[in-house]
Each structure stands twice: as structure tokens, then as C-alpha cells.
Amino acid sequence: MEGKMSKRIVLLIGVLGLAGMLLWVGPGHTAETIKMGYIGNFSWPVAADAFYAAKLAVDEINKAGGIQGRQVELLNEDSRGQTPMATAAYKKLVMTKGAMMVMIAEGSEINFACQEAGADLYPEFKHIAMNTCTSHEELGDKVVKNYKRYKFYFRPFLKTTSYFQFLKENIEAMNYLTKAKTMALIIEDALWTEYFRKGLLGKYPPFKEIVEGTGVKVVYYAETATGEKMFLPILDAIAAKKPDYIYNLNAYSDAVIFAKQWATSGAADIDYYNNGGASTMPGYWGMTGGAALGVVCTTYTTKAAVTERTIPFIEGVKARYNKDLNWVSYSSYDAPYLIKTAADLAKSTDIEAIIKSLEAVEMVGVSGKAKFDETHTYIYGYPYQTAVRAQFQKDGINVVVFPYDVAKATNPDKTFVPIKKLRKGL
């Protein structure tokens, strides 16, 4: 006998099911605990791993007595990488769970959506949003243009213009390490690189000009599509020009394939700096099957003491949760501590007071001194925020090469080795 149901009954079952879900009430909102939220796409290893950095921070804060005497509770929501679910999670955390701070470990699209949702919610539900993951300039510009509406939005991370500084440091380092006179520049053609390819009106010229301003000649320049998998033609053209090093600025492109193809192409003996993407992930050596030998890139897992808190942080995440670290981890670890420091400065947990306090606070973070500028973004540049650059050498060992004093402190007996020598097995 088949099941016989009418549309009405099916609807009834749906409503009952919904009621059942409603009855499942989460942990009660006690006046004593402070709630912090974390929104990320847990099928993306970066967001999933960075959550544990936030967890470590919250655990440490709680052990030290909490924030102004109140314990902190960390809630997480899976956005599945979809904007509708991310905004729903954001609203849930702020409205239903009463979170006073929400970390958003997502790309620009979701951050824009959450920023708008947060701005709508702010008048009635005061909270703070922390963007730990994406550097889109406009997210910070909106805070300046409409302070009243977006003042709750903070970014303990880089923005595009501070990125210019970061890039220039990379170029100068490579110039020095490889004693370069010429170089090849590749930039991926994506929205976030628009300012680097075309320049930022009134502030910075195109990146190519900045590079040439440091004293090297750009003998080859190309823009690649983000979905590109075949870089051999470009590598061939580069090999023909014989630059001293290659600089590849990318985030969405396939850095793994590039390294694999670079290692077997005619340009294999040209030093290579990969700025972004998969090279920052700890598995890069394994993913490229060792083809990353000689690649210089930012590293987030090497135990380099950028500040006195960096190494305990790296060891803490590994020991407690056995998770890898990436760029989002550093911001996610700083975020709860920023709230604590600001609350201690303001001697209160009132949101308006904390916001004012955050704008003034100067804290020792894990990637440098933490201070916000007028766009509520981290200030970049030693002794403020910086990043560790390292080179993959034999057996995948990361040798720190920049900043120079961090390099000397971390691996005093090792230094940058040109790729030609590395390939010969030195």
C-alpha cells in the first residue's frame, strides 16, 4: 500500500518539522558570557583551519579571566561559501545569539553583503564586525565615507593600498637577494588587482612603474586569466628575455600548476617569487611535488618571531588542535585580543566605548604591532604589520629571507640561495 498524502498533509509535516527545529534552542543567552561569532566556509580549508586560531585566542582569554570579568563564548556558522547563507548566519549571530563581535573569514562578495546587513542591524543591535580575510579597498573606504553607518566594521588585515607597500618590499627584497637588474612581472587579471595593473588614481601609479622605480627593468609583463592552466607560453617568452627573477602576483590563479610548469620549462633557472594563492598554504611543497624548490613566498607556518607572541601562537595552534596556519589565522587570533585590549582600555564592554577604544588601541599582535587607521584597517609596515617571506629549499624547508632581522634571528646560518644552485643540489 503506497503512502497516500495530500499536499496539505505534506505541508503540515513541513510545519511540524520547522516547529521541531524551533524547539531546539541553543545555549541560553546569559548576561555573563560575551559571545563572539565566526562565519566561514568550512569546506574551504583556509577558513576551517583559521577558526582554531580564534578558538585558541578565546581559550587563552578565558583562562586569563575573560574580558572585564566575563567569559567569552565562540560560536561558529558555516556559510558554505554562499552569500545568502552567510548573511543569514550573520543576522542569526547578531540578532538571535547576541554576539557582540563577528569575524567574517570570507571573500569580498560576502564581506560586502555582511557589511550591509550589519549596517542595517547596527542601530538596534550594536555589535562589531571583523573582516579577517579580504583586502578589498572599498570595504574600508565606506567606513570613511559614511562613518555613522559603518563604524562598527573593522579589518585586522591588509587593504589594497597597504598592499602596495607590501609588494614594494617584496620587489626590493628580491632585487637585493638576487642582485637583479631585470625582472619579469606577471599579474593576474582579476578585480582585486585592478589598482596594481592600472594604478590607484591620485595615490599610486601602476605597479609596473613602481617596480621600475626601484631600479630594475621590467623586461616582460603579462596579465593572466584567473582560470588559466597553461602558463608554458608565458614561461617560454620569459625564458627568451632572460630576466633575473620572475614576480607573479596572484590569488585566484593556480599557483601550484604555475610552479610545476615553471620547474620543467625553459625558465626553470630563473628565480621566482610567488605572491599569493596556494604558496602561502603549508601543503604547497607537497602539492607541487617538490617543484616549489627555490620559490620565495610569504609563509605563515615558519616559526619566525615577528613579535614575542608569534611563536607561542604558532606552537599553540599546532599543539592544541593540530591545525595548519594561514593568513586568516593571524587576523582571527588577533581579533578576540583586540576586543579584550579595547575593553580594558575603555574599562567597559559597551560597544560604542569599545569602538572608540579600538580606534585608539595599539597592541602587540602576532604579525606585528596592531593599530587601526581611519579606514579601520591595520596599519602596515614594520614595526606595525608585516609578513614573513621565506624560500623553499631542499626537502621543503622554509628558510626565512625577509624581514632581514627576523631572518637573522630565525635561521642565522641559512640564507637565500639562487635557484641555479638549488637545482644543482646545494
Place this chain on the structure above:
Amino acid sequence: MVDTIQIILVYTFVLGSLYLLISLGFSIVCGVLRVFHLGYGVTFIVAVYAMWMLMKEFHFGLVSAMIGMFIIQTLFTLGIIYFPVVKRYIEQEELLLTSLILISLIVEESANFFYPVTAGVNIPTTILPGAMKIGKASIPIQMLIASAVAVVTTAAFVLFLLKSRRGLVIRAVSQDIESAQLMGANVGRVYALAMVLSAIPPTICMLVIAPIWSIEPSLGLPLMMTAILVAILGGLGNIRGSMMASYIVGFLSSSVAFLFNPRMMGLATLITVFIVLIFRPEGIAKSESLW
């Protein structure tokens, strides 16, 4: 100018052979079973991750891992795709397509769960490292080996289809099922054999290009889209058509990349297939069966 033409020709051969290997299995499924296999990407994922699992968790050596992986692939194709799904729903195409898509999703998410991108999955099947210069183009030797393997595999398949008795039966079933049955062909067995055969080219493909390709759980979808585009252009389910179409697509991709803008490669291919679908939907091949 001559240099550019020479580079384009070299890349046409290399890319075309690669596309041929990718789409061969899809054509076989389309031509024999008359099924639009929207879960085709799953074969690539199973090939890579089964091999990685055998090597990492069970510490197999390279050769034994490959043998084990072929066995797993066959078991998977027959045990999960063919018998429970294809055989059951072969008359109800929407259910079949949806089930195949779902299976492909389940396998992809499982791969992402156990071995996400950060796990550093790497298949060390480099036969000869380094690159070779052909005129002005420098091609990794592994890629040339991949192209050669593609040609050899296709030749082997064509020979099998043309010369062997089984191949004859397969061709008969693909041309006209009823007549083949009248002649005594066991259609069920032919279907099963075709499905297993269709899993072989993707597996070989992944084995050979793993050192120079990106290995991530979502690699199935772009490869399947390539296979679909080549198959549509060549005429669904026709190997001769696929052979021609793959080199045409290879030529299209490389000429657009070198003469205009590499970014337009995908768009050019899509628009070409779109136009072909409107004006000559049967594709290049004149035949409706496998060969």
C-alpha cells in the same frame, strides 16, 4: 609570424591530444549507452584520490598503487555507477542524470573532506622531467609523453573496436540495439564492458598529467566540461568525430591564446560550440554510432 604559427601548431597537437584523452571515455558512454554522463568527472577524482589513498594510508608502492587503483576504479564503475544507477534508470533520463550528478558531488565532497587542497596530494608519475624545445616552444617532456600516450590509447581503442569480436559487438549495439539483440548480443554485458572501458582513458590521463596539472577535489568539473564541449562538436558518441573535434578545439584554444588574449580561450570555445549547436547540432561526424 612563422614562429607563432609553429608554436600554435605544436600546442594544437599537445592540447588536442590531451582533450582527446579526456573526452574519449565520454564519447564511449554517449555512443554505446546513449547516456549523457553528467557525472563523468567522478572518474578523474576516483583515479587520483584512490591512488593517493593507497599510497598514503596503505603504503603501497607506485606500481602496486596503480594496479590497486585500476581495480578500485573498475569496482567503482560497475558497483556504484553501472549496476545500481545506470542499469536501473536507463529509461528515465532525468532521474539518471540527477543521480549521476549526485554521485559525482558525493565523491567530490568526500575527497575534499578527507584530502582537502592543503593535504598536498601529489602523484609522482613523472616519467621524464625537464622540458624540450620544439622550435620556439618549450614543452615539458611529461606533456609530450601525455600526448603520445593519448594517441596510443586512442589507437588501441580504435583497433579494439575495429578488429576484435567484442569491439564488433559494441559497435553493433551502438548502431542499432534491437538488431544487435536479434543477432544474439547480450546488451547488458556490452553496456557493462563499455562503462569499464570508458573509465580507462580518464584514469590514464590523470596518471600521466598529474605532475603538471593541479590536483584538487574540484578537478572533475572543468575536465568534464571540456569533454562535453569536444563531444558536442564532434557529434555525441562518435569517436571519429571526437578525434577531429579535439584537435579543432586544441587549435582554437591555442590560436586564440597566442594571437589574441589567453583570457578568451574559454569564451571562444563556448561560442564555437554554441554556434555549432545551432547550425549543425549533429556535430562534425556524419555517423550516429560509435565509429
Place this chain on the structure above:
Amino acid sequence: MRIEHKRARLVFHIKDLKLEWTIEPRYWRNPLIGVAGLALLPLVIMSKPDYLTLLTTANIYAAVAIPLAWQMAGIGRMNFGPQFFVGIGGFTAALLSIHWGWGPWQTLGIVILLGLGFGLILSPLTTIAKGLYFSLITLILPLIFLEFTYVYTDIFKGETGLSGIAHLVHFGKIRTNYIVSCYLSMGLMLIFLYVVDKILRSRIGLYAAAINDDEDVAETCGLNINGWKVLCFTITSVMIAVTGWFAAHYYGTFAGVTYLQLPFMVKILLIVMIGGRGELYGAIVGAYFVAFLEQALTILGPIHYIVFPLVLLALLFTLPEGLYGIYRRHKYREYYPTMRVRKR
């Protein structure tokens, strides 16, 4: 009390009384009860804003699946790219709102016009392309659109998407905004349902059934199949474009990568299949089910990514006609197109 089930009727025997209730959507009281139930739902869950968003998302999915159900029957082919029109509606609304500051009710007119335009331009495909090839063309169209958004990144903003789109309603309190938006989404879905239901029950529905069954026979009966196909395709395309418009204004952001790629198509396909293979009311059931299931399974943690398609697969195996098929076994007429790779 004894409940007896006779063909499409429930008979309640209470002592000596015999009450009958017809369980068919055609019986006017049933849809009314259904709509009343749906209308009360947002009020029940209004304290949980994430459920409101979930309900709105489910309504948006349903609003795509409902015209699709009519379209698939009316043109006799499976459309694998409804998200193309979602993209058209969404991007139009987004661009007009961001660059010219138009509000949602002003962009609606342009969205309808553009949906109509593109629908008309693409409608010859329904007559030229046969069966499978139409499905393949519709499969490719959204991908071409996506490539265009990447090529013209300045306008469409590639991976980031457009943001800052005007919201649907502006009341003082935030909760009011959310509930009103939810009701608007429900209204949209119910309007679509009403329109398509009425159409399917009229002559046009009969023509659609005839075209779906056998086009040649329909033509011999004197039916202008090309005209009806074009009409069906154009109107359903406009409806789907309006859904895109709604999504853009509701979320405030619109990105090609979210709506134009295959995963979104797979979701719509799953909704259609789970709901009952192109059945009208099944579309709503399927949309709600898939949306709620996706959200509910997140409790399981990262493993829910595997469990979600697994559950759907199990459901398809046990209920090959989808959830609505449980009901539809009463019916003896089935109108839905099939896709054949066979050349015949």
C-alpha cells in the same frame, strides 16, 4: 473515528456522521488552507531572523522552479540553464540600482522588458533545436554569460560581484524589514504559482500537454506549436528574470559566480526532481525541502557536505517520483518532457 481513503478523497466516519474531504489542489479549500498556513509561517518564526532568510531563500528557489515546470512541459524540452535569466534579471537590477540609484520598483520594469527581449531573441531555439540539443544549448548559455562577466570585469565585477543594491523595503525597524521582505518573497512565489496554475488549467495548458506528448500530432490537430512554444518560453523567461531581480534586491549583492555556475543549476535540477519531476506544486515542496535540509544539516559539522547529496540520492532512490510523487500516484495523466540521447 475511522478514516477511509477513497480515490482522491478522505472520508471521516465519526460515529454516524460521514464527512468527506477532497484532497486535490483543484478543491478550492485546500490551496486556501495551504496559503493560510504559509502566510502564518513567518509570524511563527519571526524571532529567528536566520529562519526568515531561509524561508525567503526557499521561496526564491521555488519561484525559479515554478515557471520552469510550465516551461518544460510547454516547450517539450528540458532547460538546463534557467539561471541565465536569473543572471539577466539580477545584473540588470544591480547595475541600474548601483549606477543610477534606482529603487527596486523602478528596476522591475526594465527587468521585465529585458527578460522579454532576451526571451524573444532566444525563443527561436525552441523551434530550431531538437530535444537534447536544446538542453545542451541552455547548458552552455549561462557559462557564456559568466565568461562575459569576467571579460567585462569593470562592469560586472567578476568574482566580487556587485554590491550596494537598494533594498526592497525601508521601514524604521530592522525586524519589520525582514518580515516584510519575507512576505514579499512569499507573495512573489504565490503569484507565480497562481498564474502558472491557472495557465496550466486553461486551454494553454492543454496545448502544452499536447506539444509535450507529440508535436507532430499536435500540429496535425491544427495547433500553432511554434507560436505557443515561443509564448511559453518568453513568459517563463520573464518570470525567472523577475526572480533574479528579487534576489538582487533582497540580498543587496549579486555575483555571477553564485548564480551562473553549474552548482546553482544542479540545485534547481535537484529541486525539480525531488519535488516531483516538473510537477507544479512539487516545485514548492522540493524547494522548501532542499533549502531546509541544507540548513538543517549544517549541525553535523563539515561532514554535512557529504551527507547532503547522500540524503538526496537516497531520497531519489526510494521515491523516484520525488516527494510529490507520493501524491501524484492518484493521477493518471503525466506531462513532463524527457531528454533522449537516442537520435530517434
